[in-house]
Amino acid sequence: MHANGTCLSCILSKQDKLTRNLENDEKKAAYFHEVLGVLYQYGQQESAPQLAARVDEIYIRYFGAQMNYKEIKHTYNQLMLRQEEMLEGRIREASDPIRACIQYVCAGNYIDFSAVTDVNEKMLSELLKKAGEESVPDQEYDGFLSDLAEAGELVYLTDNCGEIVLDKIFIKLLQERYPNLHITVMVRGQDVLNDATMEDAAEVGLTKIADCMGSGCKTAGTVPDEMSDAARVRLLTADIVISKGQGNFEGLYGNGVNPYYFFLCKCELFVRRFGLEQYASVFAREDHIKMRNI
Numbered sequence: 001m002h003a004n005g006t007c008l009s010c011i012l013s014k015q016d017k018l019t020r021n022l023e024n025d026e027k028k029a030a031y032f033h034e035v036l037g038v039l040y041q042y043g044q045q046e047s048a049p050q051l052a053a054r055v056d057e058i059y060i061r062y063f064g065a066q067m068n069y070k071e072i073k074h075t076y077n078q079l080m081l082r083q084e085e086m087l088e089g090r091i092r093e094a095s096d097p098i099r100a101c102i103q104y105v106c107a108g109n110y111i112d113f114s115a116v117t118d119v120n121e122k123m124l125s126e127l128l129k130k131a132g133e134e135s136v137p138d139q140e141y142d143g144f145l146s147d148l149a150e151a152g153e154l155v156y157l158t159d160n161c162g163e164i165v166l167d168k169i170f171i172k173l174l175q176e177r178y179p180n181l182h183i184t185v186m187v188r189g190q191d192v193l194n195d196a197t198m199e200d201a202a203e204v205g206l207t208k209i210a211d212c213m214g215s216g217c218k219t220a221g222t223v224p225d226e227m228s229d230a231a232r233v234r235l236l237t238a239d240i241v242i243s244k245g246q247g248n249f250e251g252l253y254g255n256g257v258n259p260y261y262f263f264l265c266k267c268e269l270f271v272r273r274f275g276l277e278q279y280a281s282v283f284a285r286e287d288h289i290k291m292r293n294i
Contacts, residue, residue, distance in 0.1 A: 001253040006269045007048040008039055011055055018059065018066070031062045047250040049221035052114075053192070069113065069161075069194045076111055076162030076194070077203050079121065087128070088169045098145070098177065099136050101170040106262050106281035107131040108163030109245055113194045114220060115266040127264075127279060134281045140288060144260055148174070151239035154183045157215070157222050157252075157259070159245030164196045165204050167244065172209060182211075184234055189216035189227075195247075221251030246270060258286045 003011075015035055019028050038054050046054075059066060080087075087104065094100035107127040113119055148154070156171060158164050164187075171183055185206055188195040201212045216228030222243070224232055235241065241259035243252055249261050262283055265276045273291045274282055282289075 001047050001250045002045065003043055003048040003051055003250075004269070007051070008043055010267070010269075011035075011039065011048070011052055015055065015059070019063070022063065027062060031058065034058050034062075047219075047221060047223065049219040049247045049251055050223060050226075053219040069191070072113065073161035073194050073196075073200055074203070076160075077165070077200055080108070080162045080165035081204055083128075084165050084169070087166065088172075091169060091173070094132070097173055099141060100132065101166075101173055102136050102141070102262065102283050103131045103134045103281070104128065105163065105166045105170050105244065106134060106264055106283060108166040109159060109262070109264045109281075110266070110279065111160045111162040111194070112245070112266060113160075115246055136283055140284055143285065143288075147240050147260075148178055148181065151178075151181055153238045153240075154181055155235050155238040155241045156183055156185045156210075157235075157241065157243045157248050158185060158187050158196045158201075159248060159263075161194050161196050161200050163244070164200060164206060168204055168206050168209065171206070175209070184238070185210045185212045186215050186222070186231060186235070187212060188218075188220075189214040189231070190218040192218060192220045195220055217251075219247070219251065221245075221247030221249075223251040224255050224257070253286060253289075260285050261289070 022028055035055050035058055039051060042051060042054065091097050091100045091104060110116065110124055110127050111119060158167055174181065174183065185201065187201050188197050191197060198212060198214055201207050206212055213231060215222055215231045217223055217226045219226060235257065241257055243249065243259040243261050245263050246266060249263060252259060265271045265274055265278060265280050265282060271278050275292055
């Protein structure tokens with residue numbers, strides 16, 4: 001999905017915040033000229049995550065590495081691991097555990113230090129507490145179960161640290177319900193913001209229950225053209241794909257994959273696109289999605 005004007009404005013706003021307190025105005029001006037050049041050159045061809053990755057490379061060249069998310073990722077992985085038994089119990093006690101998984105994995109998509117200005121444990125706790133109230137459209141859910149029953153290969157595209165503990169619970173339940181379904185868990189190919197990598201998958205125990213691999217992507221989303229050959233083949237030959245998070249939606253939408261998307265509407269653009277309130281969830285297969293023209 002190509003970035004629109006709101007995405008470009010958001011990228012520039014973030015750069016303004018990052019550089020506002022830097023003293024070398026001449027250097028900042030040169031930096032913004034180069035950023036604007038990249039947005040002009042690629043803004044009508046690439047998704048927001050791809051553009052953000054290009055801008056990050058320019059920032060590092062001018063000012064050095066940005067924030068290191070390693071400690072934050074560990075903090076949220078451990079936070080969710082401490083709650084894993086309780087959350088899994090709550091999900092298993094639901095009248096329909098698979099439906100409950102959808103509600104909870106969407107709620108966990110809140111842990112996004114790019115789209116959410118102030119990620120905090122209090123808001124995460126509130127979203128998890130009311131996860132069972134989130135709507136899961138019956139028709140979409142029935143189609144999802146039907147596709148799972150017929151599938152032999154599933155690719156599960158993860159998004160952020162912490163929430164991958166909920167992905168782990170979901171995958172365990174899918175394996176129990178569909179023992180003949182082979183599941184590949186795909187994480188980011190490189191460190192990007194607080195996105196989950198193989199290191200995070202190992203930390204939360206995902207690598208012990210399913211085949212895990214990196215996508216090869218260095219962007220905060222899954223972009224088929226930027227994936228490793230092995231990851232791209234695995235994705236494109238899967239019978240069913242689960243795609244977590246806004247970044248994966250932006251990278252995949254319109255690329256012929258037709259995944260089931262799971263995410264929260266976190267930023268203003270997604271709230272307007274889907275006509276939902278902030279932090280409302282979206283669960284839908286791509287060919288069933290209807291977005292507002294904005």
